[in-house]
Amino acid sequence: MNLKVANDDAFIQVNNLSKFFSVGNGRVLKAVNDISFTIKKGETLGLVGESGCGKSTAGRTITRLYEPSTGSVMIDGVNITSLSRRRLKDYRRKMQMIFQDPYASLNPRLTVEDIVGEALDIHKLVSNKLERRRKVVELLELVGLNEEHLTRHPHEFSGGQRQRIGITRALAVQPEFIVCDEPISALDVSIQAQIVNILIDLQKKFGLTYLFVAHDLSIVKYMSDRVAVMYLGKIVEYAKSEDLYSNPQHPYTKALLSSIPIPDPELEENKNRIVLTGDLPSPINTPSGCAFRTRCPYAMEKCKLEVPVTKEVKQEHFVACHLTD
C-alpha cells in the first residue's frame, strides 16, 4: 500500500502501520490493519469512519500511546516507533493529543493551573513557580480563558470550557503535531463551533499539523485538507477534501456521505440516500477479500477472493476497490 504525497514535504509519514490486539483463545482483533498516509506540515488530515473501524486506535498508535504491531511512523524524518522510552519523551513534546470526553480526560482533583502546569514540569520548560503561572495564564488566554480560572477545578467548568482546558494542556509543550480524537462530538452544537474556530486559529498561529479523527463528516470537510476513510481497520479511500466529497469513488464513502442528514429541508428531500444493509462485521473475524463486501451493493465474486489493492485513480486520490480496476 503506497499513499505517498511527494515525500520530501511530508511531516508525518505513516508506513504500513498495524495494531493487533490479542483477545484470548488465539484470536486476534485487527484494529488497524496496514495503513499508510502522509500529512504535510501545517495541514489537517481528517480520519473518518464508523465506531469500531479503528480510527481512534490509529490516532493512539501514531502517537505511540499504543505500541504498533508492525509498521513505522516518521515525524519530521525520525522514526519514532524505534525510539527508546527516554528518547521518545523528547518526541512527546512534538506530538500531543486532545481527547473526546472533556469530562473524563481532566484529573478532577487538580486545579487548572496544575493540569496545564504538569506538562511544563515534566518537560522542564519552566524554572520557578512564578514563571509557571505566567506561562499557564498566557496559554489559557490563547483559548479565551483567563487568570481567574487558574485555581478552579474541572467540575466548575462547562463542557466547552473543559475542552478548551484540554486544548491548553496539549499546547503547553509547544507541539508541532496534535491528534484530535473526536474533540467536539461530546459538545452541544452551539459550542462545537467555538472549539472548531479555536483549533483553526491555533493552527494558523503556530503552523500546527493536525490528525483530526471524527465521525461528523461536515465538520471534517470544513477542517481538513485531506480526508482518509477507514473501514474495519483499513483505509479504503484517501484524497483531498474537495475531491473526496465531490467525487467519492469507494462505495462505502458514497454511502457514508449520503447518510449524513443535511440541515436543509430542500436538499434533504432531493437527496438520493444510499442505505446500507446490515451492520459492521466483527473485526476479529473479518470477511475474506474486501472487508466491505458483506454490505456493498456492488459486491462481485472477485471481492470475496482478493483483497483490493490501493490505487491512485486520480492525482492524489487513492482508492482500494475492485470496481475502479
Add this chain to the structure above:
Amino acid sequence: MEKPVLNVQDLHISFSVYGGEVQAVRGVNINVNSGEAIAIVGESGSGKSVTAQAIMRLISTPPGRINKGQIWFNDKDLLALSEKEMQQVRGRDIGMIFQDPMTSLNPTMTIGMQIMEGIMKHKGLSKDKAKERAIELLNLVGIPNAESRMKQYPHQFSGGMRQRVVIAIALACDPNLIIADEPTTALDVTIQAQILSLMKQLQKSQQTSIILITHDLGIVADLCDRVFVMYAGEVVETGTKYEIFKNPQHPYTKGLLRSLPRLDQSKDEPLIPIFGSPPDLIAPPAGCSFCSRCQDAMNICATEAPETTTISSTQTVRCWLQQAKLEGVQSPAEEGVNV
C-alpha cells in the same frame, strides 16, 4: 383545523436540587396533529427530554414536580389520570423510544418476551397470538431470522439491531403517538440512516404521529414536518421545517443554523458560534432567557420576558425584536446602536 392528537398547554416542571429549585420547563405549549412528525430541538438542559418524560408521566416525584399545565391526549388530560389509568396509556396509546439502546432493554429477558409482554397486557392476546404478532413486528423493523432471534437476549444484538427492537416494542400496540428521544444519537451514521428511513416508512404506513427529540438539525430536515425550538425551558420559536430553516426569526434559531458548517464552506470563513452558555435555571432571568447571549439584545430584553408573536399561521416566535416591529418600536440597528 383538525384536532391535535396531543396538546401540551402551559407546562411547568421543576426539580428540587441541593442549590434550590431548577425550573426545567417553563410554560411550554406543544401540539401534534394526527400523522404528523414534529421535532423538539435544543441543547442539553433546554428541557426537551423532561417535556417528553412528562407526557409519559415518567417524572419521578420527588425530586421532580409538575407545577402547572395540562397535557391533552385525545380528550384526556394525562396529568389528571391515576397511575393505573396511565399504565393503560403507556405502551398502548403512546410508545416511547429511548436514546440508549444499550440500557433500555432488560438484559435478563429474551427479546421476544420483551415485545410480547406489552401485547399480552394491553391487547389481551394469548401467548401464541402475541408471539405471532412479535415475529411480524421484528420483520417489520427489518430483523432477519425473526423466529430464532425471538429467543435471544439483548447482548446478542448489535446497537442498531437493539434500537430496532426498541422500536418494535414501541410499535407493538399500534400507538397513536411515538415519542423518540434522541433515537439515533448512540448509533453510527449508516445505521442512523437505516433507522430514520424505517421511522419515515412507519409514519406513512401506520399514520402514527411522532415527536422526535434531537439536537441534530440534519435529522429534523429529513424527518419532520414542524419544529419546536427550545431554549432554557421555553419554546422560543415554532414553525414548519421550511420556515425554521429558511426564515428563522429568533436569534437563537439563527445562531444554531449559523454555527453549523455548510458543505460548501471553506476554512477561511470562520463558523459563527453562539458565545456564552445557557442561564442557570435555578434563578431564571427575569427578561428573555437568551438575552445574555444575544447580539441584538435591547434594554427591555433584560427586564421583561417577550410575549409570543405570530409570524404566520404556522410560525410563532418569542422575541422582543419581532414584537418591536409589530408595535412600531425601533430595533437597536435602526436606532444606530452598535450591535
